[in-house]
Amino acid sequence: MQHLLRVSLLLILLFCSFPGKGQINNAAVGSRAIGLGGAAVTLPDLWALSNNPAGMAALKEPALGAYAHNRFSLKELTTVGLLAVLPSSRWGTVGLDVQRFGGEYYNEQRLGIGLAHQLGVVRLGLKADLLQVRVKEWGSRKAVALSLGGQSELVPGLTFGAHIYNLNQAKLAEFQDERVPTVMKMGLSYQASTKVLLVAEAEKELEHPVAMKGGIEYQVLPALTLRTGFNSGTRAGTAGVEVSFKQFQVAYAVGAQHQLGLSNYLSVGYVLQKREQP
Amino acid sequence: MRSRFWLVFLILGLKQFVAAQEVARPPIDVELMVQELFAQQDDENAIAYEDLYENLLQYYRQPLDLNRASREELRSLWLLSEGQISALLQHIQDNGRLISLYELQTIPGFDLLSIRRLLPFVTVQTLGQIGQRTWQERLKNADTHTLLLRYDRTLQQRRGYTPPEGRSMTRYLGSPDKYLLRYRLSQPKDFSFGVTAEKDAGEAFTWNPGQRQYGFDFLSAHAQLYDRGAFKTIALGDYQLQFGQGLLLSSGLGVGKGSETITTIRRSQLGIRPHTSSLESNFFRGGAATHRWRGLESTLFLSSRRVDASLGEDLAEDTTLFTLGGLQTSGLHRTPTELANRQRAREQVLGGNITYRNPSQTYSIGLTAVHTAFNLTLQQRTEPYNLFAFSGTRNTAVGLHYSYLWQNLNFFGESARSGNGGLGTVNGVLVSLSEKVEVALVYRYYARNFQTLYGAAFGEGSPNQNESGLYTGVKLKLGNRWQLTGYYDRFSFPWLRYRIDAPSSGEEYLLRLQFMPSKTTLLYGQYQYERKARNESIAGEPLSQVTETNAHRFLLLLDVSPLPSLRLRSRVQASQFQQSGPARTGYFTAQDASWEYNYTRLSARYALFDIDDYDTRIYAPEQDVPYAFSIPAFSGRGTHVYLLAQQRLTRSLDFWVKLSHTHYRGQSTVSTGLEQINGPRRTDVRVQARYRF
Numbered sequence: 022m023q024h025l026l027r028v029s030l031l032l033i034l035l036f037c038s039f040p041g042k043g044q045i046n047n048a049a050v051g052s053r054a055i056g057l058g059g060a061a062v063t064l065p066d067l068w069a070l071s072n073n074p075a076g077m078a079a080l081k082e083p084a085l086g087a088y089a090h091n092r093f094s095l096k097e098l099t100t101v102g103l104l105a106v107l108p109s110s111r112w113g114t115v116g117l118d119v120q121r122f123g124g125e126y127y128n129e130q131r132l133g134i135g136l137a138h139q140l141g142v143v144r145l146g147l148k149a150d151l152l153q154v155r156v157k158e159w160g161s162r163k164a165v166a167l168s169l170g171g172q173s174e175l176v177p178g179l180t181f182g183a184h185i186y187n188l189n190q191a192k193l194a195e196f197q198d199e200r201v202p203t204v205m206k207m208g209l210s211y212q213a214s215t216k217v218l219l220v221a222e223a224e225k226e227l228e229h230p231v232a233m234k235g236g237i238e239y240q241v242l243p244a245l246t247l248r249t250g251f252n253s254g255t256r257a258g259t260a261g262v263e264v265s266f267k268q269f270q271v272a273y274a275v276g277a278q279h280q281l282g283l284s285n286y287l288s289v290g291y292v293l294q295k296r297e298q299p
Numbered sequence: 300m301r302s303r304f305w306l307v308f309l310i311l312g313l314k315q316f317v318a319a320q321e322v323a324r325p326p327i328d329v330e331l332m333v334q335e336l337f338a339q340q341d342d343e344n345a346i347a348y349e350d351l352y353e354n355l356l357q358y359y360r361q362p363l364d365l366n367r368a369s370r371e372e373l374r375s376l377w378l379l380s381e382g383q384i385s386a387l388l389q390h391i392q393d394n395g396r397l398i399s400l401y402e403l404q405t406i407p408g409f410d411l412l413s414i415r416r417l418l419p420f421v422t423v424q425t426l427g428q429i430g431q432r433t434w435q436e437r438l439k440n441a442d443t444h445t446l447l448l449r450y451d452r453t454l455q456q457r458r459g460y461t462p463p464e465g466r467s468m469t470r471y472l473g474s475p476d477k478y479l480l481r482y483r484l485s486q487p488k489d490f491s492f493g494v495t496a497e498k499d500a501g502e503a504f505t506w507n508p509g510q511r512q513y514g515f516d517f518l519s520a521h522a523q524l525y526d527r528g529a530f531k532t533i534a535l536g537d538y539q540l541q542f543g544q545g546l547l548l549s550s551g552l553g554v555g556k557g558s559e560t561i562t563t564i565r566r567s568q569l570g571i572r573p574h575t576s577s578l579e580s581n582f583f584r585g586g587a588a589t590h591r592w593r594g595l596e597s598t599l600f601l602s603s604r605r606v607d608a609s610l611g612e613d614l615a616e617d618t619t620l621f622t623l624g625g626l627q628t629s630g631l632h633r634t635p636t637e638l639a640n641r642q643r644a645r646e647q648v649l650g651g652n653i654t655y656r657n658p659s660q661t662y663s664i665g666l667t668a669v670h671t672a673f674n675l676t677l678q679q680r681t682e683p684y685n686l687f688a689f690s691g692t693r694n695t696a697v698g699l700h701y702s703y704l705w706q707n708l709n710f711f712g713e714s715a716r717s718g719n720g721g722l723g724t725v726n727g728v729l730v731s732l733s734e735k736v737e738v739a740l741v742y743r744y745y746a747r748n749f750q751t752l753y754g755a756a757f758g759e760g761s762p763n764q765n766e767s768g769l770y771t772g773v774k775l776k777l778g779n780r781w782q783l784t785g786y787y788d789r790f791s792f793p794w795l796r797y798r799i800d801a802p803s804s805g806e807e808y809l810l811r812l813q814f815m816p817s818k819t820t821l822l823y824g825q826y827q828y829e830r831k832a833r834n835e836s837i838a839g840e841p842l843s844q845v846t847e848t849n850a851h852r853f854l855l856l857l858d859v860s861p862l863p864s865l866r867l868r869s870r871v872q873a874s875q876f877q878q879s880g881p882a883r884t885g886y887f888t889a890q891d892a893s894w895e896y897n898y899t900r901l902s903a904r905y906a907l908f909d910i911d912d913y914d915t916r917i918y919a920p921e922q923d924v925p926y927a928f929s930i931p932a933f934s935g936r937g938t939h940v941y942l943l944a945q946q947r948l949t950r951s952l953d954f955w956v957k958l959s960h961t962h963y964r965g966q967s968t969v970s971t972g973l974e975q976i977n978g979p980r981r982t983d984v985r986v987q988a989r990y991r992f
Contacts, residue, residue: 143861169905171890173861176816181857183869183890185905190938190962198964203938205888205907207869223871223888225907227936227964231873231886 047071047168047186047204050102050120051088052272052288056261057236058250060222063172063182063210065144067290070104070116070135073184073206074146075170078114078137083107088288093281097124102131113138116148126157137170146170152201154193164191166201178212182222203227208234216240224254248274261286268292327359327419330868331821331858333920333930336377336557356926357575361443361487362422365403366396370660375567377559378417380774381709382731383408397423408734410779412815443485444992447926451477451500454982459501459633459973471633471973473503478515479577481926488525495519497577501633501973511605511642516632519582521573531589531596537574539582540600540753541566542652542667543700544713544725546763549755550574550581556759558811558825560772560786561739564757565711565729568654568663568700570598579630580606581753583648598652605642607632608677625679634973645674648753654700661704667715670695671752684795687721687748687765694718694750707731713756721749723763725756727770739772739786747794758790759805765794785810801845803832819860827852835878848914851875866893876914885910887917887933898947906939924955924987937963937979951992957985 051068054061061072067084069076084106092098102120109115113136120131130153137146148168155161166187174180186204193199208222218238225231232254240246248261261274268291276284363372365387373384386408391397400423403409432440452475459471477500485491496515498504505512521536539550545566557563570589574582587600607627632641654665672693679685698715712726727741741757747765754763757770768790775783791804807830813823829850836843853873860866868891875884889906902922910917916934922943923929933939941959948954960982963969969976 140865141862143865143867169890171867171892173859173867175820175822175857175859179816181859181869183867185890188905188938200964203907205890205905207871207888207890225886225888225909227907227909227938230909231888 048090048100050090050104050288051086051290052261052274052286053238053248053263055090055276055286056248056250056259056263056272056274057220057238058234058252058257058259059224059255060208060210060220060234060236060250060252062170062184062206062208062222063180063220065172065180067104067106067292068288069137069146069170070106070118070148071102071120071133073170073172073182074116074135074137074148074168075144075172075182075184076137076146077106077116077135078108078139078144078146078172080106080108080114083293084290085293086288086290088286090284090286092276092284093278094283094285097126098122099124112136123155128155129153130155142174144172152191162193164193164201165189166191180210180212181208182210183207202229220250229254257284268294325419327356329356329928330920330922332359334558334854334856336559336563356928358572359420360926361485362420364424364487365400365421366391366423367488368421371567371569374562374565375569376417376420377562378413378420380408380561380731380737381704381729382707382734383413385704385707399423410776411818412779412782415818437486437489438484441484441486441490443483445481445483446990446992447479447481447483447987448989449477449479449481449924449927449985449987451479451983451985453500453976454984455969455976455978455980457970457973458975467973469634469636469973471501472635472638473498473501473633475500480515481575483575490525491521491523491573493521493573493575495575495577497579499631499633501631510638517577517579517630519574519577521575523571523573529590529592531591532571532587532598533589534571534573534587534600537582537584538587538600539572539574540587540598540652541569541572542598542654543568543665543698544711544756546700546713546715546723546725546754546756547667547669547696547698547751548650548652548753550753555757556770556786556788556807556809558784558809560784560809561729561737561774564739564741564770564772565709565727566756568665568702570596570652571600577630580626580628585648594656594658596652596654596656600648600650602646602648604646606644606646607640607642608644608675609640610643626677643675644677647672647674662702664701665699667698667700667713668695669697669753683800684797687750687794689750689752694752696751715749715751715754717748717750719748719750721746721764723749723751723754723756725758725763727757735776737774739770741770743768743770759788759807760792760796765792765796767791767793780815782813782815783811784813798834799832799845800834800843801832803845805829805831805847807831821856821858823854823856825852825854825856827854833878846879848876848878850877850914852917864895866895867891868893870919872917872919874910874915874917876912878914883911883915885915885917885934887919889919889939891922893922900943900945902941902943904939904941907937908933908939909936910934921959924957924985925989927985927987929959931959931961935963935966937961951990953989953991955985955987955989957983959983959985 049055049059049061050071054068054072065076065079067086086104088102090100100122102118104118106116116135118133122129131150133148133150135146135148150166152166153161153163167189168186170184172180172182184206187201190203191201193201204226206222206224210220212218216239220236222234223231234252236250238248244265246263250259257276257278259274259276263270263272270290272288274286370384373379386406390406403414460475463470478498480496483493497517498515502516504514506514519537521538523534525532527533540548541550542548571587583602584604585602589596589598609625609627627640632638648671650669652665652667654663656663676692678690679688696715696717698713700713702711707730709729714724716722723745725743730738732738743758744767745763749764751763756763758766760766768788770788772786777783787808789806793802809827811823811825815821831848832845833848834843835846855871858868870889872887875882887908889904891904893902904921910933913934916932918930918932920930939961943957945955963979966979969981
């Protein structure tokens with residue numbers, strides 16, 4: 022009985038507009054982004070591979086990341102993923118990620134490859150995602166979604182970012198012209214001081230109303246960062262904490278949605294440092 | 300011998316190249332220009348905006364020589380404040396001609412921002428009199444000697460091109476291709492010759508002299524000479540006229556309310572100008588000349604051309620009288636009905652203008668008279684809102700205009716009386732309070748029976764009729780990087796209007812905050828509000844009510860050029876419209892990129908839009924091939940992409956291709972009527988080639 026309830030709730034979530042924003046859509050990845058309300062289009066970090074591929078061009082060293090996101094404490098609404106980003110002088114920065122969302126009855130897989138370049142003060146990124154949707158007893162579908170992103174520092178401290186996800190409007194099914202959502206994000210971030218970062222973003226998914234997102238990041242200590250944010254699309258408030266030690270960054274974020282409860286996000290980043298030549 | 304000739308040629312060529320290198324004239328950014336100068340379009344009066352803007356572009360394409368420009372011409376650029384114009388003229392008077400555009404930086408009042416805005420539209424020529432050269436030489440070295448060919452087509456089949464079936468059997472007579480051919484040979488302030496030929500989509504290529512069809516559906520030619528002895532301008536063929544504030548004669552350069560809140564509200568007296576665009580209405584065909592004697596300029600013009608008009612309703616008893624419906628300005632002749640209306644009436648116009656300017660050009664006063672005669676009686680549709688519209692065969696209008704500059708105050712205005720006794724007046728003042736504060740005020744009153752056939756003076760409605768209003772604009776330069784502009788306009792319409800069955804009033808305001816953090820970055824946000832009345836039919840009620848509509852429009856634009864070869868532009872536009880009932884909204888977001896390398900230029904846009912209905916439609920200007928223009932209006936939900944490529948093939952041949960594609964979601968057809976496309980997509984192709992002789 023409980024299982025049936027869960028599955029019907031899941032279906033409601035998937036077909037109902039705002040919480041459905043979760044998947045196939047490029048939901049924000051990494052606890053940093055989540056902690057900032059999902060406003061990640063301007064951020065230059067490892068997680069940018071998924072949030073705005075342009076951002077990974079800022080990385081100097083190879084990095085690895087893993088994350089687990091759970092929504093509303095429902096096992097079926099869990100996303101797990103792995104990322105790897107490799108800066109190279111010849112090809113620009115190359116990134117690879119895999120992601121899985123869902124449970125036994127409905128799940129989505131993603132395999133993405135991204136490429137980013139730094140051109141002066143501009144970072145440009147390109148990504149192709151191979152998406153697969155599986156619904157038990159209905160079979161599975163595959164589609165390729167192409168994404169483009171850009172970040173640019175307008176004046177020192179003020180960064181603009183834009184990202185278009187699925188610009189080719191990949192089709193999942195003929196039925197009701199079912200397509201992978203096309204999403205366009207634009208945002209600004211402002212490094213108010215070395216410790217304080219403000220971010221704001223507007224996200225438009227073609228078939229849904231525009232969502233406004235914003236967040237504040239405060240670096241309490243060099244190793245400890247606190248965050249908070251909001252997202253008008255999911256109508257959620259978020260908060261997060263990040264601890265860095267050695268080459269690791271462990272971040273945790275929590276999202277609170279009035280009707281559906283809490284969501285938990287955990288991510289771990291690892292930066293490979295070049296070995297000093299003896 | 301031969302090689303020596305080539306060497307000389309090479310050196311001359313190089314020299315020219317070096318001279319041209321002085322300050323590279325940046326290409327005109329049409330999209331930004333439109334965003335700056337124009338307000339939101341309004342297709343309440345179906346004017347072909349594309350043609351109108353094309354006209355304006357033509358005007359902008361010929362750079363103005365700052366050394367020889369008059370105050371009037373400088374004003375007509377709409378880019379300089381009165382204070383800057385005075386400073387520039389003073390500078391030239393004190394120090395002689397400008398040697399280079401770099402010299403502008405030394406003139407008080409010229410900040411970097413306004414110089415950068417000005418650059419695409421001006422040049423500095425230090426050469427002496429061109430009159431000293433022979434005709435042959437001047438023709439050979441004309442500034443512009445080009446042939447332009449353009450082709451347009453919508454790839455999807457529209458209903459008008461399918462075999463007739465169903466209820467409406469009407470179909471277009473011609474092919475869906477659009478062709479434009481334009482030849483021009485001109486030298487600023489010396490001469491201009493040109494030919495334009497156009498066939499719109501759906502029109503047929505036919506040779507039928509009986510129906511006055513000669514291949515292309517629209518043909519136009521002009522020949523103009525400037526500064527011939529006592530004559531300032533002599534024009535033959537197709538031309539346009541603009542005098543005073545454009546109340547009686549205004550030629551397609553009517554820039555109205557926009558985010559440029561000061562300079563665009565004053566019209567400048569451009570006099571006779573060639574008609575070079577493919578706009579098929581609002582021009583004159585015949586001859587015109589401006590004679591100059593001391594400070595007195597007198598213009599006389601005569602025009603006779605056939606105009607499109609629909610057939611009016613039959614008169615009850617008197618069947619001998621033939622009446623026309625209304626004049627038609629679309630210039631489209633695709634269906635048998637449109638073709639039957641083609642050139643149905645003959646319009647003859649005779650008029651003149653006398654303007655006196657004092658030597659320092661600080662004041663001017665002038666008189667305009669226009670007499671129009673139609674060979675058939677014009678009769679508007681018998682609707683109450685048309686009660687005061689022009690009908691009959693002739694109209695004589697007389698107007699007086701003035702402009703007076705006192706310190707930093709420029710007063711200007713025009714008052715006119717139309718043949719039926721209707722009065723119209725528009726008066727205003729532009730004030731440069733300081734280098735940082737500029738203010739504009741305009742009051743207009745156009746009586747409900749004031750009839751102007753070629754006028755387009757400042758106003759809310761596009762015929763200057765049945766309107767009164769007061770406009771206030773300000774521009775504040777808040778430091779080097781910030782600029783705030785805004786206007787407030789209140790208007791009322793004492794009589795009914797189209798879709799407004801009662802006298803009504805309204806207001807409109809706009810605010811724009813602009814931030815230019817560096818030379819290559821521009822960021823601005825704009826808010827516009829409009830309140831107007833409109834009919835609303837309520838279920839169960841036989842009569843529609845007139846209720847108020849409220850429209851809000853937002854715009855955020857970021858333009859950044861991180862590398863000299865790369866330009867990125869992001870925009871977010873939103874709109875909200877409410878009559879009674881729930882508000883409807885629209886959202887449009889676009890990312891543009893353009894990249895330039897040697898002789899190649901690529902521009903692209905990706906846009907998403909989600910717009911509830913036609914009332915919340917959003918206009919988003921986009922890049923296009925030169926001399927063309929597009930501001931598509933979006934409604935519905937979908938994506939829009941375009942790609943524009945320019946390639947210089949040889950020194951004299953340029954080539955452009957534009958592909959634009961709109962994909963709608965959740966709809967199975969695009970557009971309506973004969974323009975309907977089955978399927979959710981629309982793709983347009985535009986190809987243009989320009990040959991410079």
